[in-house]
Amino acid sequence: MANKAVHLPVLSGPGQTLRKDAWWVGPAVTFTILTSFIVYATFRAFENAHFSYGEYLSPFYSPLVETKTMGIPFLTPAMLILPFPAGFRFTCYYYRKAYYRSFAMSPPACAVGGIRQGQYNGERKLMIFQNLHRFALYAALLFLVFLWHDFYKGLWFGGHLGVRGGTVMLFLNCTFLSLYTFSCHSFRHLVGGGLDSYSTAPLGQLRHKVWSWVSRININHMAFAWISLFGVALTDLYIRALSTGAITDIRLF
Amino acid sequence: MSDEAKKSDKATLRIWRGNAEGGEFKEYEVGTYPGMVVLDAIHDVQAEHAPDLAVRWNCKAGRCGSCSAEINGKPRLLCMTRMSHFEPGQPITVTPMKTFPIVKDLVTDVSHNFRVAKRIPPFKPRPRDADGHWRMQQIDIDRIQEFRKCIECFLCQDVCHVLRDHDKHDSFAGPRFMIHLATLDMHPLDTVDRRPMMKEELGIGYCNITRCCTEVCPEHITITDNGIIPLKERVADDFFDPVRWLMRKISPPANKKSLPVLPDPIKATTKTKKKQDAEA
Structure with missing residues (x-):
């Protein structure tokens, strides 16, 4: 059997690899989920209806801005809101991996040939705005305040304190969005990652503790990114279903 | 047996x-x-x-x-x-x-990596304290000890698509050297500002965070999340954040100073050869 010659494979070019595992499954799943979310969010942004039920307000429409008086056709409140969380996710250090692999195929997977070989500029030219992720973070932190306020309002349904299905949905949505936001790499840098010497910097010990805490949850940033994405969509879907009368809200206590 | x-x-x-x-x-x-x-x-x-x-x-x-x-x-x-x-x-x-x-x-032939290493200005500590010692605390160097596990197998360089697919050897240092730069930039005693070099000559902007380097590292160094992303944020501090830029202009950091960037040996050799050819 020794010295049997085998044909030399091509190792360069899109999708070319010697990997034998199903490397394409991850990018395909990511592509499907992200595309589905974008289609659903776009539909809801244009629908401009069924975004509230009682005290509940959909996260796609929070904070609610009146657009009818602006006189711009097709403009809905969601269109003013969604660019901010979308910007946060688009420039997110996790989602960058996800969509560079699944949409841009640059590369589609490790040790698998990508597209546009030799014409790559990374994040130096067209994508240079990725360096502004921190500003999207600041907006996301502000939106968390609005969303937690929506949850608080959701506790007072009809003027009475109580917990219902919608309240739980809003709570879980806020919780996972908070975990996603506070595990952000830019937040990690902001709270202490940018320091070289914790022992001598002003509030250095405290900042090291906060940085350590953020670092611990930062390990799960990818998980929080996905859970919170599903959380936003499901919370909106729940409120839409309540608003259309498809389901009734469950009162827990 | x-x-x-x-x-x-x-x-x-x-x-x-x-x-x-x-x-x-x-x-x-x-x-x-x-x-x-x-x-x-x-x-x-x-x-x-x-x-x-x-x-x-x-x-x-x-x-x-x-x-x-x-x-x-x-x-x-x-x-x-x-x-x-x-x-x-x-x-x-x-x-x-x-x-x-x-x-x-x-x-x-992995000698390209050694040429990149030569381009990076080495560690240059601040002057010693009055008693002749340097002092730093464990919390100051915990982070960079992870990067010191690197065995220089260059698997991260091999899998990095910027080098592998796009052949940016002259303009992108690669993941191994990004964590080396992180070791230096985060060091509490170091005085060299390598961030302009990271941005321009070592091409940190080419990295698009696809994390293959982290996936293949046999030492399980979290190259992207603990090394490259913090460096990208530090470069953003200096070159893309107008607020931080203004703060640096008003109050420049006391313990960092720029050193002249060493010439790229590959480019320098090419230039010399071209000059010699032209003269001939």
Whole structure:
């Protein structure tokens, strides 16, 4: 059997690899989920209806801005809101991996040939705005305040304190969005990652503790990114279903 | 246990044989035994079939970083990959690292990495304290100790698509050197500002955070999240954040100063050669 010659494979070019595992499954799943979310969010942004039920307000429409008086056709409140969380996710250090692999195929997977070989500029030219992720973070932190306020309002349904299905949905949505936001790499840098010497910097010990805490949850940033994405969509879907009368809200206590 | 009993099972290795001018895959059958790693199988091929098969190795313990190659298309250390990891009966494909020029068979020329290393200004600590000592606390250097686990196997350089697919060897330092730069930039005693160099000459902007370097690191260094992303944020502090830029202008950092960037030896050689050609 020794010295049997085998044909030399091509190792360069899109999708070319010697990997034998199903490397394409991850990018395909990511592509499907992200595309589905974008289609659903776009539909809801244009629908401009069924975004509230009682005290509940959909996260796609929070904070609610009146657009009818602006006189711009097709403009809905969601269109003013969604660019901010979308910007946060688009420039997110996790989602960058996800969509560079699944949409841009640059590369589609490790040790698998990508597209546009030799014409790559990374994040130096067209994508240079990725360096502004921190500003999207600041907006996301502000939106968390609005969303937690929506949850608080959701506790007072009809003027009475109580917990219902919608309240739980809003709570879980806020919780996972908070975990996603506070595990952000830019937040990690902001709270202490940018320091070289914790022992001598002003509030250095405290900042090291906060940085350590953020670092611990930062390990799960990818998980929080996905859970919170599903959380936003499901919370909106729940409120839409309540608003259309498809389901009734469950009162827990 | 006798040799015959030890080698009761067989495995087929498809090994790339060739040099810079070309080559082909050749298949070799070897016996396997519990605990066998791919480097053992390669050594058996050398002993039984192909004594001229070239492979670089040294410690056989995952410490020297010499035996980097690609096994079934994935960058791995030959000495740390067990044969039992692969499905029995299926041939195991072993190729040299794709990113670097082939010398012979599984041996590649990784000298590019040493040239990149020379371009990075070395550690330059601040002056000693009045009593003649440097002082720093453990919390100041915890982070960078992770990066010191690097064994310079260059698997991260091999898998990085910026180098592998797009051949940006002259303009992107690569993941191994990004964590080296992180070690220096985060060091509490260092005084050199390498951020302009990171942005312009070492090309941190080419990294698009696809994390393949982290996936292949045999030392499990979180290269992207703990090294490259913090560096990207530091570069953003200095070059993309107008608020931080203004703060630096008003109050420049006291313990950092720029050093002249060392010339790129590759570009310098090319320039000298062009000049000599023009004169001739």
